[in-house]
Amino acid sequence: MMKLLKQKEWSPYLAGILLGMVYVVSIVVSYIITVASGAFENIGGLLAQAVYPNLANNTYFKFVMPPGITTAVMILLGIIIGAFVSAKLSGDFKLQIVSDPQWKRVFGTSIWKRWVVLFIGGIILEFGAGIAGGCTSGLAIGGGLFLAPSAFIFIAAMFMSGIPTAMLMYWRKY
Amino acid sequence: MFEMIFSLVMGLGFGFALQKAGLGKYNKIVNVFRFTDLAVLKFMMTTLAVAMVGVFALNTLGWIALPAIPATYLVGNLVGGLIFGVGMAGAGF
Secondary structure, three states: OHHHHHOOOOOHHHHHHHHHHHHHHHHHHHOOOOOOHHHHHHHHHHHHHHHOHHHHOOHHHHHHOOOOOOHHHHHHHHHHHHHHHHHHHHOOOOOOOOOOHHHHHHHOOOHHHHHHHHHHHHHHHHHHHHHHOOOHHHHHHOOHHHOOHHHHHHHHHHHHHHHHHHHHHHHHHO | OHHHHHHHHHHHHHHHHHHHOOOOOHHHHHHHHOOOOOHHHHHHHHHHHHHHHHHHHHHHOOOOOOOOOOOOOHHHHHHHHHHHHHHHHHHOO
């Protein structure tokens, strides 16, 4: 058991089974769907309220995504701790500025380039999740497991734009 | 209060599973869009299948009721998904 926990990387099927069980348990116990992107909006709403309350004074923050320390924020916190524990156990944990060998090989070692792309990508991603009503975890999996049509529309759309984006970025190396 | 702590624990499991699947890494996310490493899809679809079977089995046994599913809003889901995909493939997380 310990050996398994210390393994650097599981088969995606095994990790998928674990996550599937997490979803089942969370639904059985309290009908909470594990979401990741919602937390940023809850925290963002809090920040908006603190800095410029008018920004938070709209329908979206009033009814769709109320600001505050919600269960989504707790899930996000748990995700960070869980990933940290997993990485620590396998000795995979390290602090990096340019994260990935593949990125370095294709786009060079420039730090700001990676950070700018990461930052802008994050904004685009969160914006899209806000419009669609969820991200990969909350909508695609959390909705898909109830066979919600919205989840499958979302997954299809995600790949419809993701593939050309990757093609463009990797141009000749695709 | 229980919900808060319970959410934290579920988040722990979520983060752990994702890290173990290697999804914290840039190359895993981007390569699924280049069809060179389908770990993300394998992981996502396994999760979906396991959760689906679990939830619907428990529902059939009458132990749990199904919660409200996310509303279908074609334009929103589609446009949101399209924007999301650009961010996901670009940033790689």
